[in-house]
Amino acid sequence: MKRALTVILLLALMAGFGLGVNRLIASRKHNIPTESSVFIPTVTRPKIVLPGTLYLAQNGDIYRLSDGFFTDLHLSTASGSWMQPAYVPKSQDIVAVLRAAEYSNLYLLNSQGSIIRRLSNNANVHLDTVYLNHWMFYPHMGADGNTLYFSYDQPKNSSTLAVDFSVWSGTLSAKLATAQLTNSNPFTGGDVDPTPMASGTIIYSKYAIGSGNAYSQVALQGKPLSRPIILTTPAQDCGQPAPSPDGTKVAMICIGGTGLQSTRLEVATLTAGKLGTPQTLVNNCLCSAPVWAPDGSGLVYYNTADATGHFELWWIKGAWSAAPSAPLQVTTNLDFDASSPPSWSPLSSVPVMAR
Amino acid sequence: MRRQRASLRRPRKRRSRVLLGFLIAVGFVLSGVIGVVAYFMPAIVTAFEDTGHTIDRSLQTAQPSAGASASASAAARASAPPAVAPPGQPFTVLLLGSDNDAKFGGTVLTQSMILARVNPKTRQVVMESIPRDLWVPLSTGGSAKIDAAYLHGGASASVATVEEDFHIHIDHYAWIGLLGLVNLINQVGGIDVVATNPVMDDFYPKDLTGKDPYAYERVAVLPGPQHMNGMQALMYVRSRHGDLRSDFGRSQRQQQVLLALRAKAKLLGIADLPDIATAMANDFSTDMSISEIASLLPIASSVQLQNVQQVILASPYTSVLVVSNQDALQPNWNLILPLTHKFFPAV
Numbered sequence: 001m002k003r004a005l006t007v008i009l010l011l012a013l014m015a016g017f018g019l020g021v022n023r024l025i026a027s028r029k030h031n032i033p034t035e036s037s038v039f040i041p042t043v044t045r046p047k048i049v050l051p052g053t054l055y056l057a058q059n060g061d062i063y064r065l066s067d068g069f070f071t072d073l074h075l076s077t078a079s080g081s082w083m084q085p086a087y088v089p090k091s092q093d094i095v096a097v098l099r100a101a102e103y104s105n106l107y108l109l110n111s112q113g114s115i116i117r118r119l120s121n122n123a124n125v126h127l128d129t130v131y132l133n134h135w136m137f138y139p140h141m142g143a144d145g146n147t148l149y150f151s152y153d154q155p156k157n158s159s160t161l162a163v164d165f166s167v168w169s170g171t172l173s174a175k176l177a178t179a180q181l182t183n184s185n186p187f188t189g190g191d192v193d194p195t196p197m198a199s200g201t202i203i204y205s206k207y208a209i210g211s212g213n214a215y216s217q218v219a220l221q222g223k224p225l226s227r228p229i230i231l232t233t234p235a236q237d238c239g240q241p242a243p244s245p246d247g248t249k250v251a252m253i254c255i256g257g258t259g260l261q262s263t264r265l266e267v268a269t270l271t272a273g274k275l276g277t278p279q280t281l282v283n284n285c286l287c288s289a290p291v292w293a294p295d296g297s298g299l300v301y302y303n304t305a306d307a308t309g310h311f312e313l314w315w316i317k318g319a320w321s322a323a324p325s326a327p328l329q330v331t332t333n334l335d336f337d338a339s340s341p342p343s344w345s346p347l348s349s350v351p352v353m354a355r
Numbered sequence: 356m357r358r359q360r361a362s363l364r365r366p367r368k369r370r371s372r373v374l375l376g377f378l379i380a381v382g383f384v385l386s387g388v389i390g391v392v393a394y395f396m397p398a399i400v401t402a403f404e405d406t407g408h409t410i411d412r413s414l415q416t417a418q419p420s421a422g423a424s425a426s427a428s429a430a431a432r433a434s435a436p437p438a439v440a441p442p443g444q445p446f447t448v449l450l451l452g453s454d455n456d457a458k459f460g461g462t463v464l465t466q467s468m469i470l471a472r473v474n475p476k477t478r479q480v481v482m483e484s485i486p487r488d489l490w491v492p493l494s495t496g497g498s499a500k501i502d503a504a505y506l507h508g509g510a511s512a513s514v515a516t517v518e519e520d521f522h523i524h525i526d527h528y529a530w531i532g533l534l535g536l537v538n539l540i541n542q543v544g545g546i547d548v549v550a551t552n553p554v555m556d557d558f559y560p561k562d563l564t565g566k567d568p569y570a571y572e573r574v575a576v577l578p579g580p581q582h583m584n585g586m587q588a589l590m591y592v593r594s595r596h597g598d599l600r601s602d603f604g605r606s607q608r609q610q611q612v613l614l615a616l617r618a619k620a621k622l623l624g625i626a627d628l629p630d631i632a633t634a635m636a637n638d639f640s641t642d643m644s645i646s647e648i649a650s651l652l653p654i655a656s657s658v659q660l661q662n663v664q665q666v667i668l669a670s671p672y673t674s675v676l677v678v679s680n681q682d683a684l685q686p687n688w689n690l691i692l693p694l695t696h697k698f699f700p701a702v
Contacts (some may be wrong), residue, residue: 010379018386022394072482101575132399135575153555153575161596163555163575187599188670189553192578207552207578210668213607214552214669216578240579251581261549261614261660263580273660285549288580307621309547339577 013252031159044070044323050315053296055085055094061098065313073113080104083260083337084138087345089174090145094343095119095172097189106150106173115165117146118177129157136164138178142196146171149194149202154180163191167204167221181224188214191238191340194221197240198247205239206230218252220273231275237327238266240341241298242290249320250275251290251299256283263287265301269319271291281316282327288338292344297324302338305329311338372463377457397629397636398645408642411511412530422683439526442650445474447699449514451505452609454562454593455532455638464502465513465530467609470523472698473651478658481698482613483666490676490683500683505530511642521690523699527643533563533593535638537585539616542634543623545584547613548591551608553578555597559590589610603669607667610665621656626651666694 049068052111056063060081064071075082080100087094092111093207097104106119122134126155139150151165164184170176184190185208196205206219206228216239219228231250233237238254256262265287269276282303288311298317305312312334317325367553392399442448452467468485487502494515495507504516510528518525545568554576561572563586574590585593591611600603623631628649640650666689674684692701 009490010382016381016384017383018388018390018393020390025391025394027628028624029630071378072415079623104575123661130571135555136571137575161556161558163557163597165553165555166512187556187597189578191599192553205578209552209604211526212600212603214598214600214604216552255551261618263549280597286549286580307543307618311580311582325588335582338581340577 037337044331044333046070046313047332048315048328048330050293050330051297051346051348052299053087053345054300054313055087055343056343057083057085057096057337058335062109064111064279071110075109077140082274083340085340085341086139086141088141088145088165089143090349095139095141095148097139099137102130104135104137106136106139106148106176109122112156118314119172131163135165137140138193143198146173148172148176148198149181149196151190151192151194152177153190160186162186162190165192167191167194167202178250179224182221182228183225185209191219195241195243197243203231203241203243203250205241207239210234210235215255218250218275229247229273231270231273238277240289242341243270244292244295244320245294249292249296251281251301252278253288253290253301253320254278265290265316267299269320279320281319281324286338287314289341291342292319292342294344300330300342300344302336302342303327305332310335312336313342368626370668373668380517382651384543386533394626395629398632400632400636406641406643406648407642408510410514410525410642411508416594443475445472445476447523449474449510449525449528449529450613451510451513451528453505453532454529454534454560455534462506463532463588465505466502466518468501468513468694469606469609469613470517470525470699472519473654475654477662478654479662479664480658480662482610483695483698484610484668485517485521486600486602486606486668486673487672488682488686489668489686490678490686491686494519510642518702520686521695521699523695524702527641527647529643531635531637532638533589535635536592537563537589538634538638539631540583540585540588540612542631543616544617545582546588546612546619547580548611548615549580550576550578550589551604551611552592552598554591555592556606556676557595558596559594563590595690601668603667607665608665612664612665613659617655617658620652623652623656625652646667664698666698669695 002295017072030129045068053066057111061075062073062082062085080098082341083097085094085096087285095111096107098107105122108119122138124132135153135286137151141148152168153165155161166180166184167178167182169181170178176274182191186206188209192205194202196202202221204214204219207216215237218231218238218241221228238252240253242251249267251267254264254266254280264280264282265282266278285303287303288297292299299319300313300315302311303314313330314327315330316327356603448471450469451465452465453463455463466487470483472481480599489501491501491688492498494500495512504513514525514528543658556570559574561570562568572596576591594607670688672690673684676683
């Protein structure tokens with residue numbers, strides 16, 4: 001009996017040892033979060049408090065960052081992903097994109113995330129003509145709080161394969177897509193990231209293809225469909241322009257030459273339709289979507305915090321001063337949608353409204 | 356007498372105790388080995404099924420290759436380097452990617468062909484994309500688009516065709532199917548890519564998600580840095596209808612995704628192999644052994660982006676050609692071969 005117990009105990013110990021070795025090797029795994037587990041906490045207190053209210057997108061939902069706290073707008077993702085919020089001046093509302101599988105629409109929402117109304121209808125009901133669907137992205141409001149600028153894949157000719165964005169404008173109070181402002185280069189992807197400036201011109205990213213490479217140039221569009229003023233060279237490959245509130249500086253993202261897999265955050269002066277020599281604020285990064293603080297005191301942008309990816313919010317104080325601060329990582333453990341530029345309203349707090 | 360028997364029993368008892376201790380130790384070692392084997396079982400299965408395939412070099416023809424005479428080819432073959440570069444020496448890998456979804460029913464072409472030269476000592480990498488429409492003599496006979504080599508003779512025919520036409524030696528190949536790429540990217544937590552431009556396509560094949568492999572779906576990959584899961588990355592590298600450069604644009608994007616995967620290789624170790632093997636099972640094959648693949652991980656992770664050179668064979672290296680009523684690309688061997696041999700030793 002005693003011998004049998006000893007044998008059972010030994011066998012159990014051996015099994016435990018085998019299991020231990022198995023788990024020891026497993027513990028040596030690098031535990032990269034798999035794609036199904038990368039969406040992590042969404043409501044946190046950031047490391048530093050920024051003025052005003054920032055609207056940001058993560059995992060198909062939109063968040064408000066105000067007074068040092070994130071608030072989840074809890075938008076329904078049943079029919080798509082919410083992205084690219086844009087605050088509406090002179091109001092508490094935002095415009096945002098709801099992206100479905102084959103099309104995207106613009107919506108007007110209040111600050112609590114309730115849909116006020118859908119602004120576009122880009123879905124095509126005929127399943128066999130999928131190309132009749134449309135995309136709308138990058139909404140930006142004009143200072144009047146009524147004019148809306150955005151990228152739209154019109155005009156589109158079903159007899160060709162060309163699908164390119166052009167910049168369009170419309171109004172919240174009337175029809176949305178009433179004026180085509182830019183003519184895009186065909187088969188390049190087109191014109192994106194339009195931002196209205198105080199002068200009435202639009203600054204945007206214009207894509208082109210030359211010498212076998214696709215590149216972006218920062219462009220200014222005055223009158224609709226007129227020839228744009230190109231501000232950067234193909235070699236600079238700069239896009240995502242963000243004009244400062246006074247319109248005298250432009251922050252932009254330029255792609256480095258290293259296998260097209262790194263970017264630079266640059267700032268340059270903008271005077272009389274010409275950019276000055278750019279100053280590189282961050283080099284060799286995955287920086288994207290710069291946005292100036294409403295008072296021009298600095299700018300935020302997205303960048304990855306480490307090799308695992310996950311885009312976090314970063315802040316540079318005095319981005320155009322003689323001595324800009326070192327980049328400060330504002331958030332941790334988040335995973336912002338880097339193709340959704342933040343929108344920064346000067347309003348510091350938003351009154352809570354009944355949903 | 357009793358004392359004598361006791362003194363005889365003592366060494367026997369000692370021997371049996373030693374034997375028992377030995378058996379117990381063997382039992383622990385065995386259980387440890389079982390623990391290790393159980394952990395690496397997916398990798399072992401993959402090693403048997405998907406790795407260690409041999410390249411059938413008999414598929415190399417005696418016919419004249421694209422840019423050389425038969426006698427020159429034969430002479431070159433006689434002085435050819437060993438089949439596989441010794442460890443630590445620079446080596447060449449042919450990376451093959453196929454649309455192996457339902458609509459192809461086993462007749463698989465290689466939509467993506469990338470030659471990669473890796474120097475483990477200097478940590479330098481060169482990637483040269485071979486256009487799939489390149490009209491070349493195939494190692495299996497006749498001329499066709501280079502993507503058909505795989506259809507006629509699998510990876511061995513692709514390797515032999517590239518070796519003969521480009522006058523280079525290929526040490527290894529690695530083939531991956533659509534789902535293999537998607538699962539690999541998802542397994543490493545997605546990749547971060549700087550999308551070169553808005554990648555728009557209204558006629559992207561909806562062959563992995565829907566019931567009808569001939570259906571289309573719309574794609575819009577927005578430009579700039581972003582995180583992509585496996586399916587998004589596949590759309591990025593596979594879409595071509597909305598790009599002025601067509602296949603050349605997506606060749607560039609394919610190289611980009613490889614570089615993004617390289618960044619994730621920094622985070623991987625030998626203990627991650629079973630998960631990766633499970634993710635890519637049945638959608639991956641290579642002639643490399645699992646230990647050779649494992650030895651590549653530290654090399655991949657230590658390569659700096661500035662040490663990666665990318666080559667695309669656009670105009671003037673290739674020009675449009677219509678042959679047998681199909682669009683193809685005419686290679687300009689007078690330009691392609693000198694360029695290729697700058698990075699890949701000529702044989």
